[in-house]
Amino acid sequence: SGGAGEIEKLALQVPATQWDALQLLQSLGFRVNPNRQICQSAADVQAYYNEWATKRAQLSYLTDGVVVKLNDFVLQQQLGFTQKFPRWAVALKYPAEEVPTVLENVSFQVGRTGAVTPVAELRPVQLAGTTVARATLHNADRLAELDIHRGDTVIVRKAGEIIPEVVRVLAELRPEDATNVTMPTRCPECDSPLVKPEGEAVTRCINSSCPAIVQGAISHWTRRDALDIEGLGEKWVKQLVEQGLVESVADLYSLTVESLLPLDRMGQQLAQKLVDAIAASKARPWASVLYGLGIRHVGTVNAKTLAQHFLTVEDLSTASPDEIATVHTIGPEIAQSVAQWFQVPANQTLIARLAQAKLQLAATPEEQAQAAAAGPLAGKTLVLTGTLPTLTRPEATKLIEAAGGKVTSSVSKATDYLVAGEKAGSKLTKAEGLGVIILSEAELLTLIT
Ligand SMILES: [Zn+2]
Structure with a gap:
């Protein structure tokens, strides 16, 4: 009881400053940074920043700067926030460390979207705490800009202290026989001609059965935030594609223990585990499948938004770009990309096969109920009357229900809206009498989207 009393006492002393808050956390057993310091002036801050410019190399973790915070919470509140950042805290970054090394070669990686990225193969060099042997060269435009040659001495740094990149080339140190690096014209993985659309920076392989693209697509499918297929790491995906066992994600659902056994280092138990993990992914929700x-342009957030709005794959795949773009936060570029994807015959085949394999291509009744409860017409009762200009009665009813509303057949005091089309009769008169709000079809659609 003594311990509880102590904590109670501590909790009552609400800290008034950043410093006190850290002291309190420390006294409660949390780990806080022991190198913190109170600075009384800008000169103090500058001195601290200068001191750690070199001292930080001895820390057991990587650092890229110092955060300076206003100590007094009252003053913090007074300063408040901009749209994105607090005004009472600022990060003072150290310049990224730059080191010279030699470019031994350039390889070209093909990603899941077919994008071809030139990668510098470097003579290994120590940089910001790690050994760097590869660095991105981004794209064809960047290659041309750097005018990079094999054998060049280059300056490398870590962008945001994480991804190594080539900053510049020391052309004066170029060996005489050095050859210029240019983008390949054919895919290094499948030998199809590469394309680089006018005005775009990215060079792409557009062969959808390119092994690099297929592998990338399957690895993406297995991700935890997608179909969450545990154990199916890249080395297995690579083998499955190379052995011709899998040409699309739909093929995963035909794999059996027997078909997996011939793979290198595969055993009965592991094969069973993988087959089970693949089968378990059939329970993953529609948003994860999408x-x-x-x-x-369809990341986890957009997928969730789209799946909440289009409750089945049929709804989404038959929607026009304009219809998709009416969804809040979904812009025209995303809408275009989604609509285009569903136009591709190979993708339509894929969806049909996934449906056959019993993946979740629609929201479950519980998810539908949840979406409806959060919809713009949640808790509202509507009545339809007359002939609507574009929607049939069942279509209008479906839209209203998806938005959380209820459709009843007769007007009463409990009616929130009457949606009236042409030749509306007695219901309109009654609604007007009761003061019920009358909506046109267009007004209804504005309410819903
Ligand atoms: Zn290719």
Whole structure:
């Protein structure tokens, strides 16, 4: 009881400053940074920043700067926030460490979207705490800009202290026989001609059965935030594609223990585990499946939004770009990308096969109920009357229900809206009498979207 009393006492002393808050956390047993310091002036801050410019190399973790916070919470509150950042805290970054090394070669990686990225193969060099042997060269435009040659001495740094990149080339140190690096014209994985659309930076392989693209698509499908297929790591995906066992994500659902056994280092138990993990992914929700398809611009957030709005794959695949773009936060570029994806015959085949394999291509009744409860017409009762200009009665009813509303047949005091079309009769008169709000079809659609 003594301990509880102590904590109670501590909890009552609400800290008034950043410093006190850290002291309190420390006294409660949390780990806080022991190198913190109170600075009384800008000169103090500058001195601290300068001191750690070199001292930080001895820390057991990587650092890229110092955060300076206003100590007094009252003053913090007074300063408040901009749209994105607090005004009472600022990060003072150290310049990224730059080191010279030699470019031994350039390889070209093909990603899941077919994007071809030139990668510098470097003479290994120590940089910001790790050994760097590879660095991105981004794209064809960047290659041309750097005018990089094999054998060049280059300056490398870590962008945001994480991804190594080539900053510049020391052309004066170029060996005489050095050859210029240019983008290949054919895919290094499948030998199809590469394309680089006018005005775009990215060079792409557009062969959808390119092994690099297939492998990338399957690895994306297995991700935890997509179909969450545990144990199916990249080395297995690579083998499955190379052995011709899998040409699309749909093929995963035909794999059996027997078909997996011939793979290198595969055993009965592991094969069973993988087959079970693949089968378990059939329970993953519609939003995760949609994300797993790897449609351009459809990340986890957009997939969730789209899946909440289009409750089945039929609804989404038959929607026009304009209809998709009416969804809040979904812009025209995303809408275009989604609509285009569903136009591709190979993708339509894929969806049909996934449906056959019993994946979740629609929201479950519980998810539908949840979406409806959060919809713009949640808790509202509507009545339809007359002939609507574009929607049939069942279509209008479906839209209203998806938005959380209820459709009843007769007007009463409990009616929230009457949706009236042409030749509306007695219901309109009654609604007007009761003061019920009358909506046109267009007004209804504005309410819903
Ligand atoms: Zn290719």
